[in-house]
Amino acid sequence: xxxxxxxVLAAYLIAAIHSILAFVNKRxxxxxxxxxxxxxxxxxxxTALIADWVIEGHYPLFMLRETLxxxxxxxxxLYSVVLYRYRTQAIGAFTMPLISVLTFIxxxxxxxxxxxxxxxxxxxxxxxxxxxxxFAYAAFFIVFMASVMYLLQERELKxxxxxxxxxxxxxxxxxxxxxxxxxxxxxxx
Numbered sequence: 001x002x003x004x005x006x007x008v009l010a011a012y013l014i015a016a017i018h019s020i021l022a023f024v025n026k027r028x029x030x031x032x033x034x035x036x037x038x039x040x041x042x043x044x045x046x047t048a049l050i051a052d053w054v055i056e057g058h059y060p061l062f063m064l065r066e067t068l069x070x071x072x073x074x075x076x077x078l079y080s081v082v083l084y085r086y087r088t089q090a091i092g093a094f095t096m097p098l099i100s101v102l103t104f105i106x107x108x109x110x111x112x113x114x115x116x117x118x119x120x121x122x123x124x125x126x127x128x129x130x131x132x133x134x135f136a137y138a139a140f141f142i143v144f145m146a147s148v149m150y151l152l153q154e155r156e157l158k159x160x161x162x163x164x165x166x167x168x169x170x171x172x173x174x175x176x177x178x179x180x181x182x183x184x185x186x187x188x189x
Contacts, residue, residue: 004048005069005107011041012072012100019092023168031089038096042076045103049073056111059127061134065109070131072102074138078182082142086178088170094145132189139186146179 018034021027049070052060060066079095082088149169156166169175 002107002111004044004051005103008041008045008048009100009103009107011037011044012076012096012103015041015092016096016100019089019096023090023093024164026168031092034092034096035083038076038079038092042073042080045069045073045076059130061127061130063109063111065106065111067130067134068102068109069106071134071137072099072106074134075099075102075141078135078138078142082178082182086170086174088174088178090149090169091142091145091178094148095141098141136186136189139182139189142182143179143186146175146182150175150179 015034015037018030018037022030022034049060052066052069056066061070075095076099079091079099082091150172152165153169153172153175156162157172170178
């Protein structure tokens with residue numbers, strides 16, 4: 001399924017480039033391309049994860065390659081939720097490059113078909129536990145990105161120098177709400 005993961009990487013790279021350009025230029029057309037590309041990449045990524053599950057015969061979180069790919073997939077889901085709930089387009093400029101890097105690293109790691117899963121991984125709790133853990137990591141990354149945006153906003157407010165970045169980032173209230181919700185989700189998971 002390397003070719004499918006390569007197509008996923010291409011879609012995520014297009015989304016990352018267009019998200020950054022939309023952040024810099026504030027153009028809706030670029031943001032729409034980024035959203036469509038991320039959506040196509042997500043569909044292909046879901047297909048790749050399911051295909052790996054079927055071909056390998058185990059839940060796709062046993063090997064490092066599978067875990068990194070699953071983390072990128074979980075980040076896309078949480079990024080979509082953030083876009084839907086908070087309408088903060090700026091977070092795409094921060095998350096889509098990381099998603100692309102995670103997918104690229106997952107592509108570089110050879111698939112370990114000769115490796116067998118650990119004996120404890122045969123229990124029914126393992127897939128539930130690891131899936132929740134990966135989603136918690138993704139939520140904490142969203143908290144990290146919101147914190148970076150908050151610090152950038154606060155610094156410019158204190159210095160009373162309002163650059164172009166200040167006008168492209170969401171308000172401090174929105175960023176604080178986003179960070180609080182994502183932290184609560186991460187801790188709950």
